[in-house]
Amino acid sequence: MERSDFAGLIERFDELRAQGRGYLEVWGGAVFPLLTLGFAGSAAVVHLVTDEDVISLLVADEPADADAEVLVLDDPAEFTADFILNLERAWLVVEDFVRTGDPGRAGEWRELQ
Structure with missing residues (x-):
C-alpha cells in the first residue's frame, strides 16, 4: 500500500484513470473514516x-x-445502478473528503448488511 499527500493522490488517480480503471483508499487522518474509490471507465x-x-x-x-x-481492491465487482456514479462526481467526493474529513457532505450513504 502506497501512502501519499494530496498531490501524490492526484497523480496516482491520473495514472489509474489513464489505465481506464483503478482503486484508491483515502483516510481522514485516522484509521476511520476510510473512503474508497473504485472505477472502470x-x-x-x-x-x-x-x-x-x-x-x-x-x-x-x-x-x-x-x-x-x-474495481474493489484488485478484483472487479458488480454494483447496481443505484450506486454507480460518474467518475468525475466520485472524484469530487474524494477531493471534498480530503479537504474536510467529512463524508456526510457527499450525499446519502446506504449501509451494507
Missing part, C-alpha cells in the same frame, strides 16, 4: 468505512443507466 463506486464492521455505499444522485463492474 467512467463508472465509479465510493465506499465509506466508519469502523471495522460498518461499510456504506454512496447512493448515486441519479441512478446510472445500467449496473456496472468496478
Whole structure:
C-alpha cells in the first residue's frame, strides 16, 4: 500500500484513470473514516468505512443507466445502478473528503448488511 499527500493522490488517480480503471483508499487522518474509490471507465463506486464492521455505499444522485463492474481492491465487482456514479462526481467526493474529513457532505450513504 502506497501512502501519499494530496498531490501524490492526484497523480496516482491520473495514472489509474489513464489505465481506464483503478482503486484508491483515502483516510481522514485516522484509521476511520476510510473512503474508497473504485472505477472502470467512467463508472465509479465510493465506499465509506466508519469502523471495522460498518461499510456504506454512496447512493448515486441519479441512478446510472445500467449496473456496472468496478474495481474493489484488485478484483472487479458488480454494483447496481443505484450506486454507480460518474467518475468525475466520485472524484469530487474524494477531493471534498480530503479537504474536510467529512463524508456526510457527499450525499446519502446506504449501509451494507
